[in-house]
Amino acid sequence: MLIILLLISPNSSKDSPCQSLNVSLTQKIDNEGFHRELKWLLERGPTSLQCKLAIRLDVGPEMYLNPDQIADLNRLGHLSVLIVGDVDVEAPAHLSKGHITYIYVPPFAERVSLNVPFHLRYQRAQISGGYGKVIVNKPSVLALSPQSEIKAPCDISNGVLCSWRNVSYQALFDEVELLVPVGDLDDYPLVSIVTLLLGCAGCIYTLSVLSTTPL
16 A cells, blocks of 8 residues: 555646646836836736746846835735845945845736836946946746756745745747947047036135125
8 A cells, every 4th residue: 555655746746736837927127217117917827827837037237126115015006026136226236236036926817916016226337338237147947846946035034945946938028138238438538527627716706705705
């Protein structure tokens, strides 16, 4: 009897609906300029609705998710997002580090829409100006799986690590490359001279006012 149970147990695990998922992901980016929004539509089969899924996005140094903005969306129940890593929203791209984001998919729905706001960072100025490139990394889809070796937070509380596995999914989108305007170094000498002259003029005016004001 024990031998039969041991033989059945692995097979039942392999036949679990969470082991063979049929998932597709559509991605669209809305808005222009430095403030954008990732729009995902995740679709899965009806037999896997009880499986816990999450989307992992590796965010490069050229962009960021605002922790305060994400916290508000979490609090209002619009999203369930965890940011792993420190995020300096004021730093330019060349002084920033990337961070990892987990977007937890609401359960028991075949179609789930997720709208995640993100922001592009200012990039270092270059000769002749122009535009810098920002690559939006392809997201990974994870499924909770006790037998897997990938460790990631169970939920947005980030209190406990769970075992997850990568899910192969149908990506209904192409790789995204965004453009962000950068400063023009050709104008640097002119800007420096004008700034210096304005600073000197301000100092002279301040001294003249102080010298004519009775103590």
